[in-house]
Amino acid sequence: MTQDSAPRQRPDGFELNAPRRSLPIALLRARELVMERFRPMLNAHDVTEQQWRVLRVLRESGPLDASMLAERACVLAPSLTRMLRALETRGLIEIRRDGEDRRRASIGLSEAGTAFLRDVSPQSAEIYAKLEAEIGAERITRLLDELEAFVAALEHDDRA
Amino acid sequence: MTQDSAPRQRPDGFELNAPRRSLPIALLRARELVMERFRPMLNAHDVTEQQWRVLRVLRESGPLDASMLAERACVLAPSLTRMLRALETRGLIEIRRDGEDRRRASIGLSEAGTAFLRDVSPQSAEIYAKLEAEIGAERITRLLDELEAFVAALEHDDRA
DNA sequence: TCGATAAACTTAACATGTTAATGAAAGTCA
DNA sequence: TGACTTTCATTAACATGTTAAGTTTATCGA
Numbered sequence: 129m130t131q132d133s134a135p136r137q138r139p140d141g142f143e144l145n146a147p148r149r150s151l152p153i154a155l156l157r158a159r160e161l162v163m164e165r166f167r168p169m170l171n172a173h174d175v176t177e178q179q180w181r182v183l184r185v186l187r188e189s190g191p192l193d194a195s196m197l198a199e200r201a202c203v204l205a206p207s208l209t210r211m212l213r214a215l216e217t218r219g220l221i222e223i224r225r226d227g228e229d230r231r232r233a234s235i236g237l238s239e240a241g242t243a244f245l246r247d248v249s250p251q252s253a254e255i256y257a258k259l260e261a262e263i264g265a266e267r268i269t270r271l272l273d274e275l276e277a278f279v280a281a282l283e284h285d286d287r288a
Numbered sequence: 289m290t291q292d293s294a295p296r297q298r299p300d301g302f303e304l305n306a307p308r309r310s311l312p313i314a315l316l317r318a319r320e321l322v323m324e325r326f327r328p329m330l331n332a333h334d335v336t337e338q339q340w341r342v343l344r345v346l347r348e349s350g351p352l353d354a355s356m357l358a359e360r361a362c363v364l365a366p367s368l369t370r371m372l373r374a375l376e377t378r379g380l381i382e383i384r385r386d387g388e389d390r391r392r393a394s395i396g397l398s399e400a401g402t403a404f405l406r407d408v409s410p411q412s413a414e415i416y417a418k419l420e421a422e423i424g425a426e427r428i429t430r431l432l433d434e435l436e437a438f439v440a441a442l443e444h445d446d447r448a
Numbered sequence: 449t450c451g452a453t454a455a456a457c458t459t460a461a462c463a464t465g466t467t468a469a470t471g472a473a474a475g476t477c478a
Numbered sequence: 479t480g481a482c483t484t485t486c487a488t489t490a491a492c493a494t495g496t497t498a499a500g501t502t503t504a505t506c507g508a
Binding site: 151152153154155156157159160161163177181202262264268271272274275276278279281282283 | 309311312313314315316317318319320321322323326337341362422423424427428430431432434435436437438439441442443
């Protein structure tokens with residue numbers, strides 16, 4: 129989407145443009161196609177895709193401060209602030225101020241949050257398994273490998 | 289992000305979870321790292337990432353109706369409606385009702401929009417070229433190939 | 449031809465993305 | 479110690495994502 133190429137003169141006189149394949153759009157489409165399969169399940173349990181990411185990160189990592197949580201869940205800090213309010217109201221998480229550094233918070237799953245994940249995760253796993261069965265585990269592995277290498281390369285020379 | 293695996297008992301007694309690599313998060317991170325490089329340029333020209341996608345699609349495809357434009361630019365219809373209002377106000381696009389089917393619209397670049405793209409595209413191309421130079425064109429090509437195959441496989445058996 | 453359906457938007461309502469600014473608490477250093 | 483800077487988190491404001499409902503115009507079938 130963000131690359132460009134020189135305009136090409138067409139016989140009909142309209143100047144159109146045939147850019148090379150777009151990395152951002154390709155990533156967006158792939159992601160959309162995957163999420164499409166999970167969305168009905170997430171909606172059924174009344175959690176957004178981002179809330180689900182946050183809950184999962186908390187289960188995988190244990191209690192975290194907001195900055196770390198935001199980074200690992202791929203959510204911006206202002207979004208996280210709003211989401212935490214909702215999740216706390218709903219009783220899925222617990223927030224306490226850190227004793228050492230009182231700017232920092234400690235965010236963790238509540239009992240209800242843990243139970244919620246225990247209930248919903250199997251359905252998520254099932255959808256993923258179906259996906260894997262349909263298009264092949266190897267294809268997914270290869271894609272993940274490429275993505276990992278790509279991200280590593282980009283993170284390495286950030287602003288080289 | 290959306291897959292799951294069985295909890296693992298840890299020596300410290302906390303039940304954490306080590307899921308396999310997450311496809312949605314990997315796609316999200318990769319995309320974010322790419323867009324990071326383009327954002328300053330887009331902000332400087334006061335266009336959002338999505339507006340930029342829409343403008344580029346219009347240049348590449350010529351006038352389109354809203355549905356087609358939304359699909360190609362990877363934007364939802366309600367978002368597009370709002371964006372078109374802004375872009376038209378700004379004078380970058382022209383919207384006219386189709387003569388045949390009056391439900392349908394025909395959306396195209398205005399002169400100003402064409403000029404805007406002509407001015408900004410080189411900067412976009414430059415950023416992309418730098419990205420390519422840094423991490424290697426082959427790596428990008430491989431990733432695009434994997435993404436393309438993945439999307440093709442998913443679109444093919446949609447709800448298999 | 450009329451009534452029901454579908455198609456192409458559009459609007460509404462709420463959640464998140466994005467940037468800038470603010471508040472409070474640490475950290476730094478002369 | 480006290481001004482300066484940095485960090486963590488929050489708020490504000492606006493754009494987009496997402497779903498559901500509504501409007502207008504086509505289309506289809508009895």
